[in-house]
Amino acid sequence: MTISALLFDKDGTLFDFSATWSNWAETVLDDLAGGDPALAARLAERLGFDRDARRYDWRSPVIAGTTREVAEAIAPELATRDIDALAARLDAQSARTPQVPAVALRPCLGALRGRGLKLGLVTNDSEASARVHLQGADVLDLFDYVAGYDSGYGAKPGPGQLREFLAREGLDPAQAAMVGDSPHDMAAARAAGTGAVAVLTGPNPRAVLEPVADAVLGSIGELGGWLDRQDATGGR
Structure with a gap:
């Protein structure tokens, strides 16, 4: 069945995870620790963030x-x-x-829209933050749907956000693919019945993603070629 829609994760997929969220962690640690280096170190450990290497452990809850x-x-x-507070x-930070x-977003996503595809965003960030980030990247208008963990459809790895998009657009799950950088994204795709495409612009390596994805791409910039191959093989 022809792919008619793509659902994107945000962090690690549209945006480079390490470059973006290392800055977030540094700011959050300074803010919450209030100048207490011991507290900052404990908070960093709970975030799974190595301040010296500016790198997250793959088990970090932030991922x-x-x-x-x-x-x-x-x-x-x-x-x-x-x-809640x-x-x-x-969320505010x-x-x-x-x-x-992760790539030049407007040309990339614009080309996908030019193929007639519907585009959605499903993130475990808040919907408000997601919209701010998409607007800041000048691509919010390219999305037909934006859902965060607080939008009322659950969060990944659950399929609720994806199923809501499919229902709104009147799509069969086989007509859509989820594009993300984590096993959570791939699990959500499996649960919703959509295709599962992983990208390597997040913290998870190919070895983690290949067993749970239909395809692993370097970035969303390779989606055009992947779609061409799907069309050529009938999705096989």
Whole structure:
């Protein structure tokens, strides 16, 4: 069946994960630790972030978790029970963090729209932050659908965000593919019945992604070629 729609993850897929979220972590650690280096070190450990190497451990909750899950992970170090307020604080910093595109987004996504494809974004970030980031990259208008963990359809690896998009567009799952950089993205695709395409612009290596994806691409810039191959082989 011909691919008629693509659903994108945001961080690590549209935007380079390390370049973007290392800056976010540094700012969050400075903000929450208030100048206490020991507290900053403990928070960094809970985030799975190595400040010296500016690198995340692959098990970090920041990679695939929701903002609330990140807040829950660091809350014990802050002696706070107000997870909602902490998550809102993290979301606000996320919205302020400059995003580093993985490729030239407007030409890439514009070419996909030129093929007649519907485009959606499904992220475990908040919907508001996602819209700010897409607007900042001048691509919000190219998306037919944007959903975050707080949009009311659940979060990945659950399929709710994807199923809502399919329902709105009247699409069979086989007509769509999920494009992401993590096993969570691929699990959501499997659960929703869509194709599962992984990219290597996030922290997960090929060895982690190949067993759970239909295809592994260097970046979303290779999607045009992948779609051509799908058309040539009838999706086989």
